[in-house]
Amino acid sequence: MTSGGRAGQNRSRWRWIIGGAVIAVVILYLVLSGAQGVVVYALTIQELKSQRPDIYGRGVRVGGVIDGDSVLWNADDMTLHFDLVDGNEVLSVTYAGIQPDAFRDGAQALVEGRYRETGVFEASQLLFECPSKYEGPVPTVEP
Amino acid sequence: MPPLTVAGHGALVLIVFTAVVGALAAWSGARKGHSPSIRRAEHGLLLTAILFATATLALLYLLVSKDFRVQYVYAHTSASQRTLYVISALWAGQEGSLLLWGLFLSIVAAAAIALQQQRHTAIWPYVLGTLAAVQGFFALMLVTVQNPFSVIPATPDNGLGMLPTLENIGMVVHPPILFLGYATYSVPFAWTMAQLLAGGNTSLKEGLQELRRWSIVAWLFLGVGILIGAWWAYTELGWGGYWSWDPVESASLLPWLAGTVFLHSLLAQERRGMFKRWNAVLPIATFLLCIFATLVTRGGIIISDLHGFSQHVQPVAYLLMGFIVVVALISGFLLWTRRSTLADDEQPEQLLSRGSAVLVTNLVFLGLLGAILMGILFPNLSQLLWGMRIHLSRSFYDRVFAPLAGVIILLIAVCPLLGWRRSSWQTTLRRVAAPALVALATGLSALALGYQHVFAVLAFALIAFAASSTTSQLIAVVRRGGCRFRDGGQAAAALRSKRRSLGAQIVHLSILLMAVGILGSSVFKLEKLVALGPGQRTTIQDYTLEYQGLEVLDEPSRRRHIATLAVYRDDLRVAVLRPERNFHWNINDFVSEVATRSTLMDDLYVALGQPSDDGSMVFRVSIYPLVAWLWIGGGVLLLGTLVAVWPSRIDTRTIP
Numbered sequence: 049m050t051s052g053g054r055a056g057q058n059r060s061r062w063r064w065i066i067g068g069a070v071i072a073v074v075i076l077y078l079v080l081s082g083a084q085g086v087v088v089y090a091l092t093i094q095e096l097k098s099q100r101p102d103i104y105g106r107g108v109r110v111g112g113v114i115d116g117d118s119v120l121w122n123a124d125d126m127t128l129h130f131d132l133v134d135g136n137e138v139l140s141v142t143y144a145g146i147q148p149d150a151f152r153d154g155a156q157a158l159v160e161g162r163y164r165e166t167g168v169f170e171a172s173q174l175l176f177e178c179p180s181k182y183e184g185p186v187p188t189v190e191p
Numbered sequence: 192m193p194p195l196t197v198a199g200h201g202a203l204v205l206i207v208f209t210a211v212v213g214a215l216a217a218w219s220g221a222r223k224g225h226s227p228s229i230r231r232a233e234h235g236l237l238l239t240a241i242l243f244a245t246a247t248l249a250l251l252y253l254l255v256s257k258d259f260r261v262q263y264v265y266a267h268t269s270a271s272q273r274t275l276y277v278i279s280a281l282w283a284g285q286e287g288s289l290l291l292w293g294l295f296l297s298i299v300a301a302a303a304i305a306l307q308q309q310r311h312t313a314i315w316p317y318v319l320g321t322l323a324a325v326q327g328f329f330a331l332m333l334v335t336v337q338n339p340f341s342v343i344p345a346t347p348d349n350g351l352g353m354l355p356t357l358e359n360i361g362m363v364v365h366p367p368i369l370f371l372g373y374a375t376y377s378v379p380f381a382w383t384m385a386q387l388l389a390g391g392n393t394s395l396k397e398g399l400q401e402l403r404r405w406s407i408v409a410w411l412f413l414g415v416g417i418l419i420g421a422w423w424a425y426t427e428l429g430w431g432g433y434w435s436w437d438p439v440e441s442a443s444l445l446p447w448l449a450g451t452v453f454l455h456s457l458l459a460q461e462r463r464g465m466f467k468r469w470n471a472v473l474p475i476a477t478f479l480l481c482i483f484a485t486l487v488t489r490g491g492i493i494i495s496d497l498h499g500f501s502q503h504v505q506p507v508a509y510l511l512m513g514f515i516v517v518v519a520l521i522s523g524f525l526l527w528t529r530r531s532t533l534a535d536d537e538q539p540e541q542l543l544s545r546g547s548a549v550l551v552t553n554l555v556f557l558g559l560l561g562a563i564l565m566g567i568l569f570p571n572l573s574q575l576l577w578g579m580r581i582h583l584s585r586s587f588y589d590r591v592f593a594p595l596a597g598v599i600i601l602l603i604a605v606c607p608l609l610g611w612r613r614s615s616w617q618t619t620l621r622r623v624a625a626p627a628l629v630a631l632a633t634g635l636s637a638l639a640l641g642y643q644h645v646f647a648v649l650a651f652a653l654i655a656f657a658a659s660s661t662t663s664q665l666i667a668v669v670r671r672g673g674c675r676f677r678d679g680g681q682a683a684a685a686l687r688s689k690r691r692s693l694g695a696q697i698v699h700l701s702i703l704l705m706a707v708g709i710l711g712s713s714v715f716k717l718e719k720l721v722a723l724g725p726g727q728r729t730t731i732q733d734y735t736l737e738y739q740g741l742e743v744l745d746e747p748s749r750r751r752h753i754a755t756l757a758v759y760r761d762d763l764r765v766a767v768l769r770p771e772r773n774f775h776w777n778i779n780d781f782v783s784e785v786a787t788r789s790t791l792m793d794d795l796y797v798a799l800g801q802p803s804d805d806g807s808m809v810f811r812v813s814i815y816p817l818v819a820w821l822w823i824g825g826g827v828l829l830l831g832t833l834v835a836v837w838p839s840r841i842d843t844r845t846i847p
Contacts, residue, residue: 071555085586087584088582090582126721146800147800
């Protein structure tokens with residue numbers, strides 16, 4: 049049996065609470081200390097443009113369709129340039145990396161990165177509709 | 192309608208009824224202590240296993256025979272698909288994977304019945320009832336909103352086939368093992384629910400051994416499943432290396448973290464009667480997290496980059512959420528009413544004791560779990576609270592994970608050195624002296640070798656500290672024994688305890704190996720983009736790569752572009768790498784296959800990009816140092832767990 053009985057149990061309970069609180073505080077501190085670099089807002093192109101200049105430099109994720117005619121590969125600095133289109137809105141995107149597999153004209157894409165004062169969106173990540181649940185139209189008419 | 196679909200669907204409907212009958216029989220058997228009712232419940236669960244097997248085999252046959260009248264077969268196979276991937280199509284889609292989950296649940300329950308030695312305990316019927324209820328729920332989902340046997344009115348000539356990225360050995364192995372892990376956790380869940388349902392007249396010592404064994408096996412399957420998934424992500428381009436903190440990935444880690452906490456607090460309960468309340472909550476939480484992981488993967492509530500952006504909430508999500516809520520409410524209520532029976536025999540008092548260390552370990556793991564859970568749910572929470580979706584980027588997870596992982600490694604080093612009740616500072620310092628010296632030596636040699644990355648040097652020193660401590664523990668355990676005991680029971684217990692300790696130390700060592708792999712490949716990763724014409728070379732670290740040419744091959748399903756690169760190191764040709772970028776007709780898109788050269792020191796990883804206008808090809812060349820140790824660590828994890836859980840002949844003869 050424990051030595052200290054009830055007093056011992058109360059002491060231990062406090063230890064639990066303090067221990068848990070310490071860890072929670074540490075995590076919170078870690079998160080908040082770099083909140084700018086950690087948070088990514090999901091916006092449409094329209095929302096992105098309407099939130100200038102506050103939105104410059106913040107982590108953002110924007111969706112749209114790739115305009116195949118606008119795709120340019122700059123061989124000197126190894127960057128991919130293209131336009132992302134959403135309705136009437138167009139966003140100029142630049143990406144330092146090889147063309148991802150699903151990248152093509154008309155592909156639905158999410159670009160994640162930061163919007164710069166130059167009006168160009170610097171993408172750190174390009175994400176595509178990766179349909180592992182591939183659902184196509186189901187035929188309903190007898191052949 | 193194809194007869195097999197009728198048979199399969201019928202089997203699933205029957206499972207719902209059998210499960211209900213079985214649960215009722217178990218309930219009445221529990222209440223009245225009526226043996227025939229209990230046996231009826233057991234037979235019911237054996238029947239559900241047969242029925243699940245029937246349904247699964249039916250779907251499998253329909254897949255292999257490529258019967259495109261069945262919606263599921265149409266959606267996941269095509270005429271030209273290889274048989275191996277036709278089989279893996281069984282778990283490629285929502286309906287099939289839920290069916291596999293259900294099949295494994297029923298197999299695991301049947302195994303639990305077959306292996307159960309004591310049927311006359313008060314809680315056994317409740318275990319049966321819980322297992323039956325869970326299976327009934329899964330069958331209900333399969334019969335209502337996730338029907339694998341639905342038929343389409345027309346008969347298409349060909350199916351849609353599977354995504355080429357899924358035609359990989361990873362797809363064949365990763366989901367089944369993961370589901371096996373999830374399903375196996377249903378047994379500890381059922382045991383714990385049973386203890387709560389049975390009320391105060393049961394001793395929590397009942398079934399502790401079985402609980403431990405099932406939890407370790409489930410934990411092993413889950414861990415190995417996650418690692419195979421990471422390996423699969425690593426070898427398939429576009430999935431961000433072996434871990435990208437994608438919601439689907441992170442969600443599968445949650446039950447593993449909870450399961451790890453449970454294993455440690457279970458040990459504390461076995462040895463010192465501590466943490467009884469924790470152990471009443473953890474298995475339930477772990478199983479609910481498995482359900483949650485399925486919800487994240489298949490529910491459409493949480494946007495996952497790995498699974499597309501569809502924000503369409505699937506009907507199955509409501510059922511899964513409902514299950515989680517109902518079980519949480521029931522178990523919460525039972526825990527509250529039974530809380531007095533869950534008083535600990537002993538509580539950790541001294542700071543410097545193994546009991547306290549286990550407590551700290553648990554808190555750290557739970558902190559990590561909470562942070563990851565928050566990260567997964569953050570977009571939904573932020574939408575609810577502030578009206579806009581905010582994601583937490585990778586750096587959030589990395590920032591939380593790194594220091595907590597460091598603390599865990601420290602605990603691995605120190606915790607086994609402490610006595611359960613108390614340890615003196617002198618003894619402890621004496622025991623850590625040698626490992627500390629090893630750590631210092633490691634840190635200094637790293638600096639001497641020119642590494643200047645402070646964090647990495649400290650981290651490697653910490654790992655060395657833990658590795659040295661763990662190894663000395665291992666040696667001590669192996670040396671232990673050869674003592675005389677008064678009776679066979681004590682000798683058996685000693686052997687068992689020795690094997691468990693040995694297994695635990697090996698598992699700790701495997702975690703350290705994985706830590707080395709993760710540290711090396713994240714902190715010291717190198718990457719460069721380069722355009723090469725035929726005959727041109729590029730260097731990265733110690734390697735020189737020479738682009739030798741491109742081959743174009745036409746195949747029925749795709750056009751392959753294969754680049755050949757010769758790899759030199761110190762003027763010696765060490766490898767030839769052939770990354771590919773292939774155009775698949777059925778999806779009208781490219782699929783890349785990376786080429787890697789693995790050594791114990793590093794992986795050279797080459798991806799083929801698009802061609803440039805001048806005829807040169809763009810390559811992404813990366814170096815992942817020490818990543819092989821991540822996979823080696825996984826193998827050691829498997830070994831250590833098997834050592835810990837392997838039943839000895841002596842077990843069957845002695846009293847637990």
